[in-house]
Amino acid sequence: MSFWEKNSFLDYQYVIIGGGILGLSAACTIKEKTPDASVLVLERGIFPAGASTKNAGFACFGSLSEIISDFGRIGTDETVSLVEKRWKGINILRRRLGDEKIGLLNYGGYELVDESRTGNLLKIEFVNDKLKDIFGTEVYKLKNEKIKEFGFNDSKIKALVYSEFESQIDTGMMMNSLTDYAVSKGIRILTGCNAERISEKENHVRVIANDSLSGEKIFFSAKKLYVCSNAFTKKILPEINVKPGRGQVLITKPVKDLKFKGVFHYEEGYYYFRNFGERIILGGGRNHFLKEEESTEFVKNDKIITDLNEKLQNIIIPGIKYEVDYTWTGIMAFTENKLPLTENISDRITCIISCNGMGIALSSYIAESLLK
Ligand SMILES: Cc1cc2nc3c(=O)[nH]c(=O)nc-3n(C[C@H](O)[C@H](O)[C@H](O)COP(=O)(O)OP(=O)(O)OC[C@H]3O[C@@H](n4cnc5c(N)ncnc54)[C@H](O)[C@@H]3O)c2cc1C
The missing domain is CATH 3.30.9.10 (D-Amino Acid Oxidase, subunit A, domain 2)
Structure with a gap:
């Protein structure tokens, strides 16, 4: 790597692994709360390659029979609280991007x-x-x-x-608008960048990615790392259930x-x-x-x-x-109980995953509440 690359491209206050709706929402929330923070999102696909650009575009919070089934599975209060989070999440997404930009039709x-x-x-x-x-x-x-x-x-x-x-909603429009919004806030997004491993050092976390062009390892450094790699998280954090x-x-x-x-x-x-x-x-x-x-x-x-x-x-x-x-x-x-999972692996590493089947609704809320 050149001096310039080493000097300017590798060190960030926040690194987020995963450029789906949750990773991007987390990045946006960080920048909204701390505009001066440096934020990098690493996405292994050229487009996000999980669920966020593949879904059906329902801005929903649970059908009657799903809610009744959840009452039995996780209890009434927990289900009601989950519905509330989904509803709040939809509203944060709408406020952040605007209905027109996400193709919302009611x-x-x-x-x-x-x-x-x-x-x-x-x-x-x-x-x-x-x-x-x-x-x-x-x-x-x-x-x-x-x-x-x-x-x-x-x-x-x-x-x-x-x-x-x-x-x-129009899922494609929403993800494009969220990306544009993130970029407008100064968030750097690197696509085609697979985070292979992470390791914790004394005062930072190291994220090791592979440069597919040169075959070289690239070492990103973060003061705080959020792992938002959803279904693929076990490759980085095998202990996550x-x-x-x-x-x-x-x-x-x-x-x-x-x-x-x-x-x-x-x-x-x-x-x-x-x-x-x-x-x-x-x-x-x-x-x-x-x-x-x-x-x-x-x-x-x-x-x-x-x-x-x-x-x-x-x-x-x-x-x-x-x-x-x-x-x-x-x-x-x-997750086993179908609830979103936030796990602090250490002070510097937090894993947020699993909006299950309702990430359009939940992601913005979870990102926001995480950074309160
Ligand atoms: C077919 C289908 C239909 C759905 N329909 C709806 C719906 O109508 N309404 C709704 O609310 N929800 C729906 N969902 C669920 C919703 O899409 C998800 O809950 C949401 O997209 C999850 O977002 P995420 O950012 O957590 O995960 P993802 O979108 O999966 O993002 C994780 C990202 O991390 C990247 N990544 C993984 N490992 C690495 C790594 N090592 N290095 C770098 N990047 C990495 C992946 O490539 C991926 O882009 C549906 C999902 C599917 C699959």
């Missing part, structure tokens, strides 16, 4: 309820009551009249639960006279679909292949794509001709 959100989950409908009032302090009004309402209007298969779908508080969860997504070509707009959940949010103009983006089905999809490999699972096509043909647009344009995969990270 068509609302719906959950499709089949016969096996109609029992949840009896709990709408209870859930609304628990969430009243956050939203100030009823969150979930039945809108069964929309089942036919939207063209769903009414022999399978018995109820439609509506929430006016859910929106859709997190599991990858691969998500499969398909997008159709424009469907003539598509009858619905909005974001839609099915089976506790394990299936999700939305319109993008006249196209449908549909993902999920991981719940039927949990072990196979516990992977950090970006590999298509044909069984899931077949299952998603069946959902389109039998439930979502029965009798309508459509063509799948293409498919993709993204990798999420899951």
Whole structure:
């Protein structure tokens, strides 16, 4: 390395590993609070290469059946607190970047309820009551009249639960805008830079990356390091208890006279679909292949794509001709209790991961509360 490179490119007050929505949000929060701090984000992909540019773009906080299931799993208070964090996070993101810059459209959100989950409908009032302090009004309402209007298969779908508080965003616009915002604040982002190892020294942390051009090791130095590498964290911090969860997504070509707009959940949010103009983006089905999809490999699972096509043909647009344009995969990270995880490895190293399946909502909140 030249003198200039050694002198000007390597030492920072803050280094963040991972240029997804959480890493970038953490960097932005640091710069908003301490404008003079030097902040570097290291991203191994040319684009972020995990979940943040691969998701479905739901600005959501949990469907009715997902919230009821979470009540049973982590308790009512913890679930309500998680919903509040997601809601606050969405609002921080909207405030920071502006609705136009993230392509936010408020068509609302719906959950499709089949016969096996109609029992949840009896709990709408209870859930609304628990969430009243956050939203100030009823969150979930039945809108069964929309089942036919939207063209769903009414022999399978018995109820439609509506929430006016859910929106859709354009994930690509949001990540571009967040990057632009970060750069405008003076944050340096290096892409194509894989952090291979970290080691703690007396008064700094060393982050060792590989220069793919020269094969040389590059030693970045940070006074404080945030590891925001989500599903890939075990490569750097093997002790962190997190599991990858691969998500499969398909997008159709424009469907003539598509009858619905909005974001839609099915089976506790394990299936999700939305319109993008006249196209449908549909993902999920991981719940039927949990072990196979516990992977950090970006590999298509044909069984899931077949299952998603069946959902389109039998439930979502029965009798309508459509063509799948293409498919993709993204990798999420899951903690055992599905709660986000913040772990101080030492005074200088903090690992923040696992917005699970709702990072659009949670990331900004978690980044902000971490740096309070
Ligand atoms: C298919 C799919 C659909 C989803 N749909 C939604 C949705 O509709 N709404 C919602 O709220 N959430 C959704 N999510 C979840 C959401 O995308 C994630 O919670 C969120 O993106 C997590 O952000 P992150 O920054 O923590 O992780 P990531 O986006 O995974 O970012 C981590 C980054 O770290 C980088 N990295 C890893 N290791 C290293 C290293 N050693 N050196 C340098 N860089 C490294 C990775 O390349 C990656 O870019 C979905 C996820 C998927 C996969």
